[in-house]
Amino acid sequence: MIAAAVVPHPPVLVPRIAQGFAPDLDGLRAACGAAIDQLYAAEPDELLVVGAGPEQSTDIAATGDFHEYGLDLAVDGRWEPAGKTPMTLPFLIGAWLLRDRPGVPVRRAVMVDENGGLDAGSAGAAGRVAMLVLGDGSASRTLQAPGHLDERAEPYDASVARALATADTEALAALDPELSRQLHVAGLPAWRALAAAADASGVEYDAELLYEDAPYGVGYFVATWLAR
Incomplete structure (x- = not known):
């Protein structure tokens, strides 16, 4: 692995879903765009789009829509192969974030479950x-958050931010799955997959945390890891 970008996947990243609240997340959208810019600047041969779902799978549909979120908007991830497993929210947002990006020679989708593992084939055994x-x-940072207020949420998110800011794969791998469930954390499977892929690559990374905040009581992070 030569580079990684970590981004959140709230539906309200799409301005038409956020509607009047869209300006609240302009900074987050800009950070996501900057992180993806760095991915493309690394000139990969292959881009893996990694998100959580109910199973481990690379058989993810290339097309989906936001009808469940009240918007008549279809997206095409343009990944290969185009599978049959419906896109979960991470892949809908991933496809939306990549919608205007030029094609990478290969773009693939990888769904990970709570085990968060990537096999050698999914992680890309060779190439850039x-x-x-x-x-x-x-999702428990405030009383109004989807998971309501839990005093453990802020220190949990702070530990994730530190790990992403320093490419600390051990810290990501050590996050407690049970505590993560209690705090309604959606990113653990994908973060653990990132940690596994980075460890398997055997290289060191320069990391940068581009965004850390909890609008609407949910912790969002944007970070980049670039191989030295």
Whole structure:
């Protein structure tokens, strides 16, 4: 793996879903765009789009839509092969974020479950592979958050931010799955997949945290890891 970008996947990243609240996340959208710019600047041969779902699979449909979120908007991830497993939210947002991006020679989707593992084939055993890793932090930062207020949420998110800011794969791998479930964390499977792929690559990374905040009581992070 030569590069990775970590971004969140809230539906409200799409301005037409956020509607009047769209300007609240302009900074987050800009950070996501900057992170993806760095992925493309690394000139990968292959881009893996990694997100959580109910199973481990690379048989992900290349097309999906936001009808469930009240918007008549279809997206095409343009990944190969185009499978049959419906896109979960991370892949819908991944396809939306990549909608105007030029094609990478190969773009693939990888769904990971709570085990968060990537086999050698999924992680890209050879060549210049980059990863777009989609996942949200805790959803329990405020009383109005989807998971309501939990005092453990802020320190949990702080630990994730530190790990992403320093490419600390051990810290990501050590995140407690049970605590993550209690805090309604959506990103753990994808973060653990990132940690596994980075460890398997055997290279060191320069990391940068581009965004860390909890609008609407949900922890969002944007980070880049670039091979030295």
